[in-house]
Amino acid sequence: MNAQTETSQAETKAGGEEQATERRINMIEAINEALDVMLERDPDVIVMGEDVGYFGGVFRCTAGLQEKYGKTRVFDTPISECGIIGVAVGMGAYGLRPVPEIQFADYIYPGLDQLISEAARLRYRSATDYIAPMTVRSPFGGGIFGGQTHSQSPEAIFTHVAGLKTVIPATPYDAKGLLISCIEDNDPTIFFEPKRIYNGPFSGYYDKPVEPWKNHPDSVVPEGYYKIPLGKARHVTEGDALTVLAYGTMVHVAEAVCREKGVEADILDLRTLVPLDIEAIEASVEKTGRCLIVHEATRTSGFGAELSALVTERCFYHLEAPVERVTGFDTPYPHSLEWAYFPGPVRIGEAIDKILSE
């Protein structure tokens, strides 16, 4: 079951009987709608990036937007992540609200100086003279045979930076509402889109047929404008056996594993890593006394290390077992051994058994 903590979605789904006629869309369409809504509502919003204009993006997230809003609102850029982020800082200083796309998170590194030293610190260093209200959208994560340059999960690089917000949706409903919040936010925001679940939630079994979003309740996405506040986690399932902290693709993998094992887990989809919903995490761990952290990114200094430290610092006397992390391995993302690398059901299942046996 899906226990929604956000009232807006609960309201949306109040009419359960009408579900057959409810509009269901995938995450790409949800992102496209968020951009469409914001381009329509706010003339200062502009969308730019490699291949995002006429073509509509390599993942189709910006399809149709240039035709609708014109070439000066939605346009292609040179292959220069430094330039894309750099000009977005200048546009923000002018008063625009740029939404640059970095085609793959793996390509973001040439833009890091502009993000870390410029966008993230502009409000602070200028004492609010200038701000960088940009939302950097970028597909991240593996599971599509992308090899080591189309599979990475570099979120911890950004959560480590003072002044950046890092947001990761796990459903079409969240993708739209969170992206609209990011675009309206006056701070620079990294919006990582888990590309493995663009077209459907993923159970972690790469050899099973892809399940489309239309079978998932969170593919019901209202038309028009709505927001999901940043910094609020989502309760995916409620249970007393253990707490699972996850985000992006791994929310669905962890949920599938718990369902399969018959474990009643309290699964939290963090949705925003910075600022983090520490209250939801504390409440859950205090209830269950056990905590599993799951992310696809490499292990050492990954965001799981931060989560583990926070849970240990703040919930130590409630813990009945050591906090466990399930992560990708500390290697580059391998091409042929992708599914050996991926923190799938076996790795998660083992960790759950270990936590529950303590």
Added chain:
Amino acid sequence: MADPADTPQPSGDNRPALALHVPEPKFRPGDQADFSDIDIGEAGAQPRPDESTRPEDMKDLAYGLVRVLGDDNRAHGPWDPKLDPETLRAMLGHMAMVRAFDERMFRGQRQGKTSFYMKCTGEEATSVAASMALASDDMVFPSYRQQGVLIARGYPLIEMINQIYSNKGDKLKGRQLPIMYSSREHSFFSISGNLATQTPQAVGWAMASAIKGDSRIAATWVGEGSTAEGDFHSACTFATVYNAPVILNVINNQWAISSFSGFAGAERTTFAARALGYGLAGLRVDGNDALACYAAQQWAANRARANAGPTLIEFFTYRAEGHSTSDDPSGYRSAQEREEWPLGDPVMRLKDHLIAIGEWDEDRQAAMDKECAELVKATTKEAEKNGILGHGLHHPFHTMFEDVFEELPWHLEEQAEQATRERKIKWPDHHPMEDAGK
């Protein structure tokens, strides 16, 4: 060049051994400086094409040197901006004020009033004259040596000094290294300290202005050394791709701390010539000639405003003093360079021009210099009432955590409480204005 005789022949290979070239400046400490090989051309000799000229039709201007003020102290040729005497005197006044300000602030750092300062001695024209050719609401993305822009735009000296002292009057709340000013009111972007990052930002601002159908343009300043950064390449690429209404000013002052311009490629070509590969208009200008600086910036501004394209201007000048208060140039370059520099001193040249046209004299110059020095001194005293760096804790500790985000998240609130607790332990007898600014 490596001596081939010193390099062993690779065995079993009859191809010549390769040799790495590591640039070396012509003069080191103790050397006699001789710049006679620098071709500075004649004042007035360069043609002034129409502002809509295609870059490929004005290539020579990227290799020559636009000069207006001749050895006779008169203005020559088509680049003479024909400014009225009042404007020329204002320009001279701003440049004199920059020099007086630099002297005083440098001394203040040596007296322990602050941690750091950077003079722009010898480069005053590249910021003062250039910014006077822009409209006051054109957006400026400076590097760290463009105090002349702020002074020309009438930014209050006391705000500059408060920032340099990081005192309680500092509008940047003591967060930034001295001289990293910011003033939205004066269309002056926040100075970074990471080099060349401002160049694509200026292009982005200009793109935004064009997207909105605005009439304001952007201008940025960057040192020749940091044109080596990828950001500069990105800036040139985006500028040309979107025909952005922007001016890219490269201040070639010959030295990037201890590295001469050869480490940015100056042994092979000019910095203005960088423009040509991108399809940008390129101008190479005598940066110690205030009239040439003004005229070139005005040309580029007219071009940008007419949607005729961006311009890259190389201002050929000389960093007469150290990189900063932390630098000692006697350790790496000949002290004679400054004296031998073939393009003279920008303040003196403009002064001599005004005298030559009968609009100025040495007495008025001396009076003006004295007035500048006294005003700076008085303003410094005024600023010191707000404190100097190291004397007291000028800013409430909570301000350290503000403006990281628009709203303070829980983790920063927790850390702010920690800092406040520590304050009571570390400075138990100090009871300043904690939370006064909250």
